[in-house]
Amino acid sequence: SQKIEQNSEALNIQEGKTATLTCNYTNYSPAYLQWYRQDPGRGPVFLLLIRENEKEKRKERLKVTFDTTLKQSLFHITASQPADSATYLCALDMDTGRRALTFGSGTRLQVQP
Amino acid sequence: ETGVTQTPRHLVMGMTNKKSLKCEQHLGHNAMYWYKQSAKKPLELMFVYNFKEQTENNSVPSRFSPECPNSSHLFLHLHTLQPEDSALYLCASSQEKGSGANVLTFGAGSRLTVL
Numbered sequence A: 001s002q003k004i005e006q007n008s009e010a011l012n013i014q015e016g017k018t019a020t021l022t023c024n025y026t027n028y029s030p031a032y033l034q035w036y037r038q039d040p041g042r043g044p045v046f047l048l049l050i051r052e053n054e055k056e057k058r059k060e061r062l063k064v065t066f067d068t069t070l071k072q073s074l075f076h077i078t079a080s081q082p083a084d085s086a087t088y089l090c091a092l093d094m095d096t097g098r099r100a101l102t103f104g105s106g107t108r109l110q111v112q113p
Numbered sequence B: 001e002t003g004v005t006q007t008p009r010h011l012v013m014g015m016t017n018k019k020s021l022k023c024e025q026h027l028g029h030n031a032m033y034w035y036k037q038s039a040k041k042p043l044e045l046m047f048v049y050n051f052k053e054q055t056e057n058n059s060v061p062s063r064f065s066p067e068c069p070n071s072s073h074l075f076l077h078l079h080t081l082q083p084e085d086s087a088l089y090l091c092a093s094s095q096e097k098g099s100g101a102n103v104l105t106f107g108a109g110s111r112l113t114v115l
Helices: none
Strands: A004-006 A011-014 A019-025 A032-038 A045-051 A056-059 A062-067 A072-077 A086-093 A107-112 B004-007 B010-013 B018-025 B031-037 B044-050 B053-057 B064-070 B073-079 B087-094 B110-114
Touching: A004 A086, A011 A019, A019 A086, A019 A107, A032 A062, A032 A072, A045 A056, A045 A062, A072 A086, B004 B087, B010 B018, B018 B031, B018 B087, B031 B073, B044 B064, B044 B073, B053 B064
Parallel strands: A011 A107, B010 B110
Antiparallel strands: A004 A019, A019 A072, A032 A045, A032 A086, A056 A062, A062 A072, A086 A107, B004 B018, B018 B073, B031 B044, B031 B087, B044 B053, B064 B073, B087 B110
């Protein structure tokens, strides 16, 4: 079965810097890789996704890359703000057979003012 | 609100109680999901319903019993739970199209504590 690794250690960065979060997976590459944000006591909220044939996707201050050779996705937040502090989850969407997403355990980001 | 409403938000129950979690989606989606989230662990898929039919039961113990009376409502009936079942239970919905990305919309979750 698929295993997803996200850095379990919290990531602490200074406001204004770029945060980079990593998502590594085993076995088969998903058709889509999705990123979600989760605040304490709340459900995850979808941010953006990238297809397996795309190298990079941007949305405002967010950028996602996808390397199927390395089996890795990187999630970047540029010009980070304290309001970006949250846990970020990556999820694999296989687009075949089982359609429910498989999630990583998430990385907690703390942006210091 | 995200369009997916879960009640109650918090629930404390004893091991011999029977309780239910409720989820309602106002998005016109055709698929609904229950996930379990424990501290420091990935979301664990429990059940999937598509057009009210259960399409996946991820080896969940029988003390958890789902019910999907229509495509807008999903319940999780709880009976004789164990303390290790304490977790955040998340409901989600999506519009499954057969192909294309399957983006989930989550509710805020029901925090369950089993004493």
